[in-house]
Each structure stands twice: as structure tokens, then as C-alpha cells.
Amino acid sequence: MSGDHHNTDDSGPAARVKALEALLTEKGLIDPSAIDAIVDTYETRVGPRNGARVVAKAWTDPAYRKRLLTDATSAVAELGFAGPEGGHLVAVENTDRVHNLVVCTLCSCYPWPVLGLPPVWYKSFAYRSRAVSDPRGVLEDFGLELPNDVEIRVWDSSAEIRYLVIPQRPKGTAKMSEGELTAIVTRDSMVGVAKVEAPRA
Amino acid sequence: MGGMDGFGPVVCEQNEPVFHADWERRMYALVGPAMGAAQVNVDEFRHAIERIPPARYLASSYYERWIAAAETILVEHGLVTREELIARQDASIDPRQIANAVAAHGPAPIKDKPGSKPPRARFAKGDRVRARNLNPSGHTRLPRYVRGKTGVIARDWGVFVFPDTNAHHAGTKPQHCYSVLFDARELWGKPANSRERLYIDLWEDYLEPIAPKPKAKSSKRKNAGKTGRR
Numbered sequence: 526m527s528g529d530h531h532n533t534d535d536s537g538p539a540a541r542v543k544a545l546e547a548l549l550t551e552k553g554l555i556d557p558s559a560i561d562a563i564v565d566t567y568e569t570r571v572g573p574r575n576g577a578r579v580v581a582k583a584w585t586d587p588a589y590r591k592r593l594l595t596d597a598t599s600a601v602a603e604l605g606f607a608g609p610e611g612g613h614l615v616a617v618e619n620t621d622r623v624h625n626l627v628v629c630t631l632c633s634c635y636p637w638p639v640l641g642l643p644p645v646w647y648k649s650f651a652y653r654s655r656a657v658s659d660p661r662g663v664l665e666d667f668g669l670e671l672p673n674d675v676e677i678r679v680w681d682s683s684a685e686i687r688y689l690v691i692p693q694r695p696k697g698t699a700k701m702s703e704g705e706l707t708a709i710v711t712r713d714s715m716v717g718v719a720k721v722e723a724p725r726a
Numbered sequence: 727m728g729g730m731d732g733f734g735p736v737v738c739e740q741n742e743p744v745f746h747a748d749w750e751r752r753m754y755a756l757v758g759p760a761m762g763a764a765q766v767n768v769d770e771f772r773h774a775i776e777r778i779p780p781a782r783y784l785a786s787s788y789y790e791r792w793i794a795a796a797e798t799i800l801v802e803h804g805l806v807t808r809e810e811l812i813a814r815q816d817a818s819i820d821p822r823q824i825a826n827a828v829a830a831h832g833p834a835p836i837k838d839k840p841g842s843k844p845p846r847a848r849f850a851k852g853d854r855v856r857a858r859n860l861n862p863s864g865h866t867r868l869p870r871y872v873r874g875k876t877g878v879i880a881r882d883w884g885v886f887v888f889p890d891t892n893a894h895h896a897g898t899k900p901q902h903c904y905s906v907l908f909d910a911r912e913l914w915g916k917p918a919n920s921r922e923r924l925y926i927d928l929w930e931d932y933l934e935p936i937a938p939k940p941k942a943k944s945s946k947r948k949n950a951g952k953t954g955r956r
Contacts, residue, residue, distance in 0.1 A: 539749040541793050544814035545760070546752055548806050554763040555756065563755035568744045609758070613883070630728035630869055632772060633788065642754070644742050648788045651733035657871065657924055658729040658914050666736040677922045681728065683867050684903045684927035685886055713738075 572641035573712035575606045576689060579639055580715065581706035583616075584694045594618060597689060601639055610687055611638030617680065618691040619717070624671055626664070626717035627680045627688040628656035636687035640712060647716065657681055667718040690715050695723040729871040729914070750789045753796075760796055764803040769893035773865035774798045844885045847902045847930075853879045854936040855906060857928060865893035868932045872924075875912050876936060880925060881905040888929055901930040 549555040579601055583590040593600040597614035601607070614636055617625040629635065630653050635643040646652055656663050660677045664670070671677065680688045692714035698706060713719035745751040761771055774795035775783075783791065800806045849855060857872040867889045881904065888899035910922035 538753075538787075538790050538793055539747065540815040541797070541811070542749040542753045542756070544811050545793070545796060545800070545806075546756055547814055548810055549756070549760055549763070549800075552805065554805060555759040559759055560752060560755040563758065564751045567754070568751070572744070630871070631867060632775065642744055644739065645746075645788070646736050646738045649733070649736060650727055650730070650784070651736045653727040654730040654733050655736070658918075660922055661919065663736055667738060673919075673921065675921065677919075679922070679924045681869070681924060681926040683869060684883070684929065686883055686903075686905070686927050 567637075567642050571606075571608070571638060573639075573710075573715065574707070575604070575641075576636070576639035576712070576715045577707045577710035578604055579606070579616075579689065580691055580710045581703045583691055584706055585703045590691075593691070601689075606638040608638045610634065611636060613686045614639070614689060615686050616689045616691050617678065619693045619720075621675075621693075623676050623678060624717065625678045625680060625688075625690045626656060626660050627682065627690060628653060629682040630654070630657055631681075631683055634682040634687060636689050639689050640715060644712070664718060667713065669719055690717040692717075692719075692721045695721050697723040728869045753789045753792050757792055757796060760800065764799055764805055766799050766803070767887075767892055769865055769887070769889040770895070771795055771799065772889070773893040776865060845901055847882050849879045849882070849902070849904060849930065849933065849935070851879050851881060855879060855904075855933040856936050857906070858932055858934050860932065862890060864890065866890050868928065869926070871913060872906075872908060872926060872928070875908055877906040877908040877912070879904050880907040883927065886929065888931060890929075890931070899931075903927055903929050904933070906933070 546555070546557070546560070550557055579593065582604070583593050589600065589603075592603075593616045597616040598607075598612065600616075601611070601614055617627075619625055628647075633643050633648040633653070635647060651666075652663065657679055660679050661671065664677075682688060692710065694706070695709075698709070701709075709724055710721055711719055714721045745754065757771070761767075775791050777798065778786065778791060778794050782794075786794065797808075797811060801808050801811070854876065855878070856876050857868065857874065859874040860866065860868055861873075883903045883905060885900045886903040888897075888901055891897045891899045904927070905925050906928050908924045908926065909920075910918035910924065911920060913924060
């Protein structure tokens, strides 16, 4: 390639993506309607609500919790959730003594079927670099301070396993239904950078 | 990037949308079908991202890195040319206006599958291992921050395609992948908190055995691999 010709990188991202999609469509290599369907799936149908349903069920159904901890891929599939980046799911549970935190230092691996696509902070260099070397500091960035005697387990998703944190069920939620509990489980709590808070009375 | 310094605090955007621009939407959804058409596996795609020159990598957003990787792969596989990409970027054609495009390939998963003959596990839960100090010039999923460090096998996840060869079409080399537990002090030195542990998933070829007792120095055991010990 001649070095004096202007590089594709000189164009803005929108123009580059448009060019890619147009060329691939023209050549019959992709189908724009398939692209639309994928966008729709991840923008409207797959997201942290899925994971919240898994967690709420684990909180209210001890047999399900056990299945989830033994074989998360199958337990998650019971609720109808599966797909790319979800072929090998593992659930890790927070307790009074142990707090789990998930990261991908090499890229941005994330359990899509239960959490959707990762937020920008999860893909940021700050998170990818420091979650392993200074997890307590990273948690403080999120306003979460853990007692020193709590063990922090950081999971670096360097292979094909994708991790889902089962946060602790907050106190004062004993009377809440599974559906009500689903509504309070946040994305951040399932990555391990937050706790689930009980709704204010 | 594990263990690098200087990127500042983690900043969390409130009520963040799934995509921040329409081109991100299209780019995200394009990659699966496009890589399927190019018959590219996930490891090759990841390696194309890693091949972005470091200064540009750090200056690019997540989906900008996907654009660069997709362009690289599609050009390398001869599906499009750089000239075509540049010419098309200068024209203002809405791709949606290209009617009746027939897709030769549907959205194909970009995952590869392990081979059929599962190899035996060299390590078992509780075995002490050292992450090899490998520095390949190609793709690897062995992060720098664990190289040369000592840990313990926490779990055997089963057999997976080996990314280091798969990314380069040098075979799938299926092998066991393990959850390996490292103490924070082993990774980051004495000042690290003793209540912090790191679990990372490492392929068998990344690991070497360590004799369980330090006394068994140079007893020249031929097969230090202890195959089949479960």
C-alpha cells in the first residue's frame, strides 16, 4: 500500500461505518435487515433486566439458586436467556465475607445474554487497568467502601467464561415478591461495583 | 491493560444509552455477519484489534477500534479493498438505498468450537502452577501481569480452542482452560491487600507445574505434568 495515499483512518467513524455497510451489502455479504434485527435485539430486548430476573429468582427460590451456582448457563437458559457471549456462564455469589468483581483486562468480555452490552466505563482503560491491581480503589470510584475484612475476589474474564455476580439481597426486603425484587437489582450490582439497596419506605 | 497506571478514576455515566451514535449501532451489528462472511473467528478479530498501533488504540473509542479491526480483516481477506473503502467514504450514499441485496451469509456466530477429541487435563484443582513467561508476537490471552507469577488451579473449565493458534489459522489446538487463583501480593507485591484475590482463566499451554513441596528440587521427574491426577 502506498504510504502517500490518505488512510481510511482519516475519515470520521460515521463515514467509515457507512462505507463498510454499503460495500458489504452491495457485495451480498451482509443483509441490512439482519443488521436491523441485531440492533433491535441489543437495544430493546437483551439487557440487565434479564440478569435481574435471574438474581431475583435466586434470592427467592433456593433450588434455583443452587442450580445457578452449579451450572449458570443452564439455569439462565431456564428463563429463556441465551446467545452470544453466554455459552459458558458462571455465577459468583456475594456474602458478608466475600465480594466479587468482574473485569476483562484484555478487551471487554461481558455476559451479554444476562446484562446486555457493556457500559462505557466497563470498557474504559481506567477500569480495565485498575480493577485487578486496586479493586478497593475502583469500588471507591463507584462510592462503595467495603470493610477491610471482606475478601475481594476479582474475576478477569480472559477466556470464554462469562461471570455474573449474585449480589446480596438487602435487608428489609423479606416481604417483596420476585417481581418487586427484579426491579431493584441493578446492572452495576451484577458486575460487582455496587450493592443492591432496599427501596426507601 | 491489567495493572497499568495513569488512566485516572473510573467514570460512570448515569442513564447511559446502549449506543451513543447511530454508527455505533450499525458497527456493532455489522461485525458478526461481516466476520461470518469472512470466516473469521473471534480470536482473529481480537487480534486485529490488538494490532492497532498503540497510540491510535489509546486514542480510539471502543467501537472505533471495531471499525479499524473490521477494515483490516475485510481487506486482508480480500472481501473489500482499501481503495473501495476510501472511495465509498467520500460518496454520500445511504446504504439503505441499495435495494435487494442478497445476503450470502446470515449472521454467523464468530465463535469457534473445540475439536471432538477432548485432551486429558494436565492439572487438577489445588495444583500449584506458574504462568509461563511467554511473549508471543501474535495473539495471546495471557495477560502480562500474571506472567511468571505463581498461583493455584481453582477449577478446570473443560476444553476450549487455543486462541494463540486459532487467531492465526494455525489450528484450534483444543486444550483445558483453568480458573487460576493468584494472591494479590504475588501479583502486586507486599503492599497489596492480603484480602484480595484474583481469579483468571488460563489455557493449559500458558501454565507450567510447580512441585507441591519446595524440597523436591531437582529430582528429575520425567513427567512433571502429573497427567490424569484427579
